[in-house]
Structures are given as structure tokens and as C-alpha cells.
Amino acid sequence: MRVHVGPEPAAELQDAVLAAGAELAPAAEATGLVWFGAGPERFAEYDHPGLEWVQLPAAGIEPWLAAGALREGITVTSAAGSYAETVAEHALGLMLAGARGLHQAARAERWDRPERARTLFGTTVGIVGAGGIGRALIGLLRPFGVRVLAINRSGRPVDGAERTWPAEDPDALGTLLERSDHVVVAAPATAATAALIDAAALARMKDDAWLINVARGSLVDTGALVEALDAGRIGGAALDVTDPEPLPDGHPLFGHPRALITPHSANPKPLLLPALARRVRDNVRRRLAGEPLIGVVDLEAGY
Amino acid sequence: MRVHVGPEPAAELQDAVLAAGAELAPAAEATGLVWFGAGPERFAEYDHPGLEWVQLPAAGIEPWLAAGALREGITVTSAAGSYAETVAEHALGLMLAGARGLHQAARAERWDRPERARTLFGTTVGIVGAGGIGRALIGLLRPFGVRVLAINRSGRPVDGAERTWPAEDPDALGTLLERSDHVVVAAPATAATAALIDAAALARMKDDAWLINVARGSLVDTGALVEALDAGRIGGAALDVTDPEPLPDGHPLFGHPRALITPHSANPKPLLLPALARRVRDNVRRRLAGEPLIGVVDLEAGY
Numbered sequence: 001m002r003v004h005v006g007p008e009p010a011a012e013l014q015d016a017v018l019a020a021g022a023e024l025a026p027a028a029e030a031t032g033l034v035w036f037g038a039g040p041e042r043f044a045e046y047d048h049p050g051l052e053w054v055q056l057p058a059a060g061i062e063p064w065l066a067a068g069a070l071r072e073g074i075t076v077t078s079a080a081g082s083y084a085e086t087v088a089e090h091a092l093g094l095m096l097a098g099a100r101g102l103h104q105a106a107r108a109e110r111w112d113r114p115e116r117a118r119t120l121f122g123t124t125v126g127i128v129g130a131g132g133i134g135r136a137l138i139g140l141l142r143p144f145g146v147r148v149l150a151i152n153r154s155g156r157p158v159d160g161a162e163r164t165w166p167a168e169d170p171d172a173l174g175t176l177l178e179r180s181d182h183v184v185v186a187a188p189a190t191a192a193t194a195a196l197i198d199a200a201a202l203a204r205m206k207d208d209a210w211l212i213n214v215a216r217g218s219l220v221d222t223g224a225l226v227e228a229l230d231a232g233r234i235g236g237a238a239l240d241v242t243d244p245e246p247l248p249d250g251h252p253l254f255g256h257p258r259a260l261i262t263p264h265s266a267n268p269k270p271l272l273l274p275a276l277a278r279r280v281r282d283n284v285r286r287r288l289a290g291e292p293l294i295g296v297v298d299l300e301a302g303y
Numbered sequence: 304m305r306v307h308v309g310p311e312p313a314a315e316l317q318d319a320v321l322a323a324g325a326e327l328a329p330a331a332e333a334t335g336l337v338w339f340g341a342g343p344e345r346f347a348e349y350d351h352p353g354l355e356w357v358q359l360p361a362a363g364i365e366p367w368l369a370a371g372a373l374r375e376g377i378t379v380t381s382a383a384g385s386y387a388e389t390v391a392e393h394a395l396g397l398m399l400a401g402a403r404g405l406h407q408a409a410r411a412e413r414w415d416r417p418e419r420a421r422t423l424f425g426t427t428v429g430i431v432g433a434g435g436i437g438r439a440l441i442g443l444l445r446p447f448g449v450r451v452l453a454i455n456r457s458g459r460p461v462d463g464a465e466r467t468w469p470a471e472d473p474d475a476l477g478t479l480l481e482r483s484d485h486v487v488v489a490a491p492a493t494a495a496t497a498a499l500i501d502a503a504a505l506a507r508m509k510d511d512a513w514l515i516n517v518a519r520g521s522l523v524d525t526g527a528l529v530e531a532l533d534a535g536r537i538g539g540a541a542l543d544v545t546d547p548e549p550l551p552d553g554h555p556l557f558g559h560p561r562a563l564i565t566p567h568s569a570n571p572k573p574l575l576l577p578a579l580a581r582r583v584r585d586n587v588r589r590r591l592a593g594e595p596l597i598g599v600v601d602l603e604a605g606y
Contacts, residue, residue: 089399089403093399093402096399097400099396100393100396100568102397102409105566105568106410107410107558109557113566118573119574119578121392121581139446249412249413255410255412261411263408265417270421271422277425
């Protein structure tokens with residue numbers, strides 16, 4: 001298979017094409033096109049009758065639909081979901097940091113043994129809002145032999161979860177919180193999820209459990225969380241997102257012995273291109289093997 | 304299968320027996336014995352003709368051999384290697400902390416974006432001294448699709464490594480250091496490995512690579528490391544072991560923007576019992592399935 005990377009010939013994406021076993025070719029000779037570095041207004045320059053597949057660089061394809069750039073007869077894939085792994089990796093880092101007290105070790109100026117240490121092996125991980133990030137996290141957690149409890153909108157069983165509840169089940173959240181050693185919040189920010197983790201929810205968590213938020217700050221009641229941390233009612237909290245965001249200078253969560261804050265950096269700009277490169281490599285490999293592509297866009301439906 | 308846990312009936316080990324599908328029984332009725340909480344001097348109280356298998360709680364079994372407590376006809380398993388996973392988990396936590404700048408985030412008192420962020424996905428991990436900890440780490444890294452380069456004593460290929468060199472190969476270390484994004488030191492402390500990572504070795508590392516040491520402090524030249532970190536010649540260092548150890552109060556590695564120090568806490572006391580419980584669960588399950596046990600002791604050979 002011959003693939004072109006353009007308009008911008010990003011080396012990382014070209015490497016991904018080659019690593020998957022395809023060849024690089026000029027646009028006019030390529031059956032596959034990995035689009036990067038420009039908007040849909042330039043697509044016509046690259047289209048030709050032999051073009052069969054276009055990989056777009058973003059998850060949302062509204063500008064392409066609005067511009068009417070794509071035509072029938074081309075398979076189009078978006079980058080939807082490709083950044084979930086990046087966020088899941090950050091979540092795993094936060095979980096391990098909490099379990100091993102890395103936040104406290106980082107602050108130490110002397111050789112102090114940590115008060116306690118925990119492991120992820122064999123523990124129970126509750127994922128509140130198990131979509132793409134949750135699925136990616138379950139994949140990273142597989143070697144740890146954890147038990148996964150999940151809540152999602154539909155209640156459709158999440159692969160790798162022992163139990164999946166629909167969000168509308170009134171007992172779901174409390175049950176998940178009571179059983180989990182790590183509670184990972186990865187749900188979308190909606191009216192229904194605002195302050196989902198409030199004082200009552202925190203009270204149902206185990207007293208040594210950690211709360212991880214990689215979704216949106218609005219899902220956690222910050223005041224209630226600070227109280228729970230101060231009182232030692234939960235093990236700790238590692239938050240990549242906060243309410244308010246940014247947290248004001250000197251906020252009690254900064255430097256809190258039971259907290260680790262990262263500044264909304266779970267999916268940072270420098271990692272967007274590597275994530276896209278992984279998706280390109282996957283999809284080129286799948287196309288060569290005749291397997292279904294990831295992120296195929298339905299032009300009629302618009303996503 | 305009927306298993307007894309004793310002399311101390313540790314609940315965590317009893318749970319592991321039950322989770323694997325066996326029953327708990329008084330010692331006189333058990334075919335399996337999980338030994339915990341006493342030395343070999345009390346073993347005779349628990350031995351009986353129907354006893355077929357004993358799981359010992361430590362990796363070294365010298366006291367048992369010295370006491371002559373074990374007899375022919377019993378399969379004996381030690382806990383050898385069961386703590387490797389605990390250390391590997393810590394190493395993964397240190398790698399992710401370095402990649403995502405968690406050490407700097409932990410110290411921040413304000414919402415500062417990290418200077419850079421890295422991912423483990425698709426990177427190259429070099430393991431210097433790939434024994435039990437290295438193998439366990441490779442297992443944890445599998446979902447990240449990393450390329451693993453390994454050095455061990457024999458040069459016998461390490462499962463999951465793209466390349467394994469014998470330690471005696473004079474080009475091995477330099478080649479591994481030049482290619483690796485993360486260098487994990489997990490080799491034993493011997494005369495041959497003293498200051499293995501010295502100024503010359505550090506100079507061969509990539510300028511954004513991280514050095515992780517979960518072995519012994521003597522393997523890394525601390526002075527040379529501090530110089531390399533100060534000059535920004537490598538990405539950073541995360542060390543669970545140091546030379547000297549403990550590091551003196553106020554040592555420049557504490558709080559260094561490119562360093563994270565944990566106080567020899569990769570395999571802490573509170574995690575010994577969970578690690579043993581995992582081994583018990585594994586071996587009970589294997590025995591029920593008729594599979595080979597892990598850590599079988601050769602009484603003749605003495606290990």
C-alpha cells in the first residue's frame with residue numbers, strides 16, 4: 001500500500017506508515033492519505049480517483065463536513081479515541097504515585113520512610129464514566145490483576161470490568177465507591193454529573209481509597225474533598241482537573257500531604273502527535289491485513 | 304484441595320487460598336500447608352503423613368535446611384521472586400512520574416504547565432540486569448507497546464525483550480544506553496557492577512532519557528549523576544536506592560527539578576504479605592489445575 005502524509009510531511013507520521021509496513025508515495029500515486037497540517041480547504045489538491053482512504057488528524061470532523069470536502073467512495077477515519085491512551089497513562093501514573101507516596105517523596109528534603117505503601121496488584125478499581133479513557137485504562141491495568149467496577153451511561157458491560165452499572169441506577173455510585181480502592185472519575189461534564197463526588201459520595205469511599213479525576217473539575221466538590229482529605233477520611237486524591245481551574249495560587253490542595261495536583265496536563269500538546277502516530281500505524285497495519293479500521297466516519301451520520 | 308494456613312492464620316493468605324478455589328482445613332486434615340508466622344522449629348507439629356505440599360513465606364530457605372525440618376515426599380515451594388512484582392510496580396511508577404513530571408507537579412504551589420511531557424507508549428526501555436524484577440517490569444510494560452533492550456549475565460534471551468546482551472559484551476551497555484528512552488537499573492551489586500553508571504555511561508544516554516535505579520545505590524556514581532542532571536545532559540533520574548544511603552539531609556538530589564528520590568521503599572514491609580498472598584493464590588490455583596508450581600525447592604540442591 002502507498003500512503004502520502006501531507007500537506008505537512010510530519011516525520012513521526014511517515015515513520016508510523018513505514019513501521020506498519022506500507023510505502024510512502026507522492027499524493028498523486030497514493031491510495032492512502034494521512035492528512036496533517038492544514039484544513040479541509042486544501043483537500044482538493046490531494047484528492048484523485050485512486051484515493052481510497054483518508055486518515056484525519058482530529059477527533060471531531062465538523063469542519064470537513066461543513067466544507068463538503070470529502071466525497072463518496074473514500075473511506076474516512078478520524079482520530080476519535082486516539083488520545084484516550086495518553087490520558088489513561090496519566091491516570092495510571094497518578095494511581096501509582098498515590099499508592100507509593102511519590103507526591104510526598106518528591107517534596108521530601110530528607111530520607112523519610114513513607115507512612116504507608118500500597119499496591120495496585122489485586123485491588124479493586126472503580127471507573128465512574130467508563131468510555132474510551134476507561135477502556136484504555138483497563139488495558140493498562142490488565143497486568144495488575146485488578147477487579148474493575150464500572151459505571152457508564154448505557155450499562156452495557158465494559159470489556160474487562162467485573163460489573164458495569166448504568167449511570168441511572170441510583171445504587172450504582174455508592175456501591176462502586178464502597179468497594180473500590182481507587183476511584184477513577186472519567187465521566188463527561190454534564191448537569192447530571194456536576195458535583196457527583198460530593199461529601200456524601202466521599203463518605204462512602206474506603207478510608208484508604210484514592211480519588212483520581214482525569215475528566216472535568218466540576219465532577220468533584222472541591223470544598224468537600226479538602227475537608228475529607230484534612231480529616232483523613234479517604235486515602236488521598238490525585239487530580240488533573242479542578243474546580244475552579246486553574247486552582248488559585250496557594251490553594252490548600254497544592255502541597256497537601258494527601259493530594260497530588262497536575263495542571264490539566266494528562267493530554268498535553270507534545271503528546272498529540274505521538275498518539276496520532278500510533279493510530280496511523282494501527283490503521284495502516286489493519287488496512288494491510290484487511291481488518292476493520294478504527295474510527296471510521298459515517299459521512300451521512302456526520303461522525 | 305484442603306489447605307491450612309499456620310501457625311499464624313493470616314486472613315490475607317486464607318483469602319488467597321479460598322480465592323484460588325481450595326478449602327481451608329485444620330492442619331491434620333490438610334494436604335497443603337501455607338507456612339506463616341513461625342520458624343522451622345514448629346514444623347513438626349504440623350507435619351502428618353497426608354501432607355503433600357508446603358508453601359514457605361520467604362525466598363531463602365537456609366533456616367529450614369539447617370533445621371532439617373523438611374522431609375522427602377513433600378513438595379516445597381519458596382516465595383522466591385514473589386516480591387519482584389512489587390519492585391517492578393514501583394519502577395513503573397517512577398518511570399511514569401518522570402515522563403509526566405509528577406515530581407515537579409507535587410512540589411508546585413501554583414498552576415504551572417509542565418515544561419514538557421513524555422509518554423511510555425512506543426518508547427525504548429533498556430533494562431540493565433534483567434532478572435526477576437526486569438521480567439516483572441516487562442509484563443507491566445506490555446500494554447505500552449515498548450521496545451525492550453536487556454542485559455543479563457548469561458545473554459540468554461529475556462522473554463519480551465527485542466534484544467538481550469550478555470553483561471560481558473563490552474559494547475552492550477553503551478548500545479543500550481544510546482538507544483533507550485528509559486534506562487532501568489536492576490542488576491545485583493557486585494564488584495563488576497560498582498559505578499556501572501558513571502560519567503561515561505551517562506554521556507551515552509539520550510539527552511531526554513530518564514535513569515531509574517531500583518537495584519542498589521552502588522551501581523550509579525552519584526557525583527557524576529548530579530553533574531549530568533545539573534547540566535541537563537539527561538532527562539532525569541528516579542532513584543529508590545542511592546550512594547550513600549540514606550542520602551544526607553539536604554542532598555542536592557532532594558528536590559532537584561530533574562530528580563525524584565524514594566527512600567528504598569520499592570519493596571516495603573506492608574506489601575510483603577500481599578505479594579505472598581498473590582503467590583499463594585497462584586500456586587493453589589496451579590495445584591488444582593495440575594500445572595507446575597512456582598518456586599519449587601530442590602531439597603538436595605538447597606535452593
